[in-house]
């Protein structure tokens with residue numbers, strides 16, 4: 001199953017199974033700035049170049065402004081925002097909002113590379129966001145390649161990708177995920193989970209509780225299993241990131257680096273100081289090498 005995103009073709013090349021489909025890499029970048037507005041709305045700004053830019057509330061205190069569409073060549077891992085993209089995003093924000101921003105307001109930026117299906121469009125923003133899945137049976141083992149995609153259609157895509165294997169595994173059962181909850185999503189409402197967690201863990205600091213509900217949903221119970229006091233969660237690495245949660249991220253969510261923890265699993269990178277990040281980096285590196293085994297709240 002080749003679901004390597006922007007690397008999909010490097011895999012087909014590596015295993016010598018180049019197929020008819022091609023992808024086009026299109027970079028998109030975002031900037032994060034202190035909150036531009038106080039309401040909960042997401043704004044879509046229409047630019048003169050026909051491109052739209054989102055301004056989204058982010059992590060309570062911030063706004064995200066993005067994204068861009070720029071043709072990209074090179075290693076997707078090295079992708080980074082350019083000065084032109086920064087200027088573009090600041091400019092469109094300042095055309096629409098009373099809160100004017102400048103480069104010094106940017107607290108974080110991030111970029112990604114979209115693996116879009118190659119089509120005839122000349123303009124990066126016009127390239128199709130559709131996806132194609134193919135089953136290649138040329139070699140010794142069947143190979144499913146996934147080209148293009150969106151997060152919003154991830155479940156449909158995943159079902160379609162697995163269904164491609166029907167030919168190979170004729171006894172395979174039909175798709176079952178249509179009404180299945182995502183991990184941690186088996187809850188009635190956030191409010192009800194909030195009340196329940198508050199009743200069960202009244203000693204948990206409110207900002208941590210709020211973050212857990214958003215980030216882990218009902219999986220919060222796994223992290224807090226057997227915990228009866230705040231001290232039981234171990235050391236606080238800053239802003240309520242305790243050893244117990246770190247252990248969970250390393251063991252259950254395969255975090256192997258400080259960036260996995262502070263950017264990919266949580267967004268605490270926005271809040272932790274340089275010293276706190278360094279301390280965390282040291283801790284995570286040690287734990288992933290040593291295959292963390294100790295448990296808190298045991």
Ligand SMILES: Cc1cc2nc3c(=O)[nH]c(=O)nc-3n(C[C@H](O)[C@H](O)[C@H](O)COP(=O)(O)OP(=O)(O)OC[C@H]3O[C@@H](n4cnc5c(N)ncnc54)[C@H](O)[C@@H]3O)c2cc1C
Nearest residue numbers: 003004005006007028029067112113114149150151152153
């Ligand atoms: C800037 C930007 C904005 C976007 N905006 C939206 C949006 O608003 N809405 C939306 O629905 N979607 C959006 N998307 C698309 C969405 O991010 C992707 O559809 C989604 O991330 C695809 O997930 P994936 O797991 O298939 O691929 P990816 O998230 O790209 O993951 C591929 C994985 O394969 C791994 N890999 C690569 N090579 C190998 C190898 N040899 N062995 C093992 N692993 C390997 C990589 O490390 C990576 O973890 C956006 C994408 C970008 C870049």
